[in-house]
Amino acid sequence: xxxGLDAKALWSISYGLxxxxxxxxxxxxxxxxxxxxxxxxxxxxxxxxxxxKGNLTHEYIEESGVFAVSVLxxxxxxxxxxxxxxxxxxxxxxxxxxxxxxxxxGVPVVLxxxxxxxxxxxxxxxxxxxxxxxxxxxxxxxVIGGGRPLTxxxxxxxxxxxxxxxxxxxxx
Ligand SMILES: Cc1cc2nc3c(=O)[nH]c(=O)nc-3n(C[C@H](O)[C@H](O)[C@H](O)COP(=O)(O)O)c2cc1C
Numbered sequence: 001x002x003x004g005l006d007a008k009a010l011w012s013i014s015y016g017l018x019x020x021x022x023x024x025x026x027x028x029x030x031x032x033x034x035x036x037x038x039x040x041x042x043x044x045x046x047x048x049x050x051x052x053k054g055n056l057t058h059e060y061i062e063e064s065g066v067f068a069v070s071v072l073x074x075x076x077x078x079x080x081x082x083x084x085x086x087x088x089x090x091x092x093x094x095x096x097x098x099x100x101x102x103x104x105x106g107v108p109v110v111l112x113x114x115x116x117x118x119x120x121x122x123x124x125x126x127x128x129x130x131x132x133x134x135x136x137x138x139x140x141x142x143v144i145g146g147g148r149p150l151t152x153x154x155x156x157x158x159x160x161x162x163x164x165x166x167x168x169x170x171x172x
Contacts, residue, residue: 007171015152015169019070019084019110020049021100022060029095029108032057033085035152036131036168037069045138047120050131052166056089061134065122066105073147076113078159084110086164104140116143131168 015038021031036050047069051058061067083094100108103119110117120136152169155161163170 017072017150017152017155019072020057020067021108021110022057022067023064023107024060025063030056030060030089031084031094031108031110033081040135046135047118047138048133048135050133050168052131055166058132061122066107067136068103068107068109068117068119070110070114070117071149073113073115073145074150074154075147076150080113081161111144115145115147115149117141
């Protein structure tokens with residue numbers, strides 16, 4: 001961290017909490033928790049996600065060029081976050097423990113604790129060191145559940161949640 005930086009200044013940036021999911025070239029499926037997801041343009045609608053280079057989801061997005069984002073609701077459990085946010089698809093088949101449907105692009109759209117989802121096709125990517133920012137053109141999306149989207153602040157305050165090192169917002 002740089003000397004002129006009070007880390008709390010970064011902690012006050014607002015986010016939501018999402019499952020970013022994708023598939024491999026051979027059709028294997030995986031997903032991970034991410035807070036660093038945001039819409040970047042409206043015409044056409046495009047979204048971006050910052051994904052750690054070591055994650056299996058990163059490998060799959062690079063291979064298939066498609067990803068889905070499920071917007072998590074306030075009733076998401078820490079068990080669900082533990083599975084998708086602290087374990088890798090390299091060690092556990094996460095999708096066998098979740099409800100999902102095949103999206104228009106062939107990605108698994110995770111339905112558990114999801115307010116809505118969008119699907120995107122990668123149109124560009126930016127190497128930012130530990131992470132890649134994938135930019136995707138939105139090709140589908142729907143509101144699927146009731147409930148309110150969970151904010152990252154609520155995740156910390158209400159759920160007493162933490163983020164692992166692979167998260168761009170890791171607090172050390
Ligand atoms: C609250 C929270 C926020 C996270 N945000 C991100 C993120 O924005 N980008 C990222 O690459 N990883 C993020 N992670 C970490 C990944 O979810 C984690 O490394 C996951 O195990 C990767 O799984 P995979 O190897 O199956 O893809 C976050 C985890 C948590 C719990």
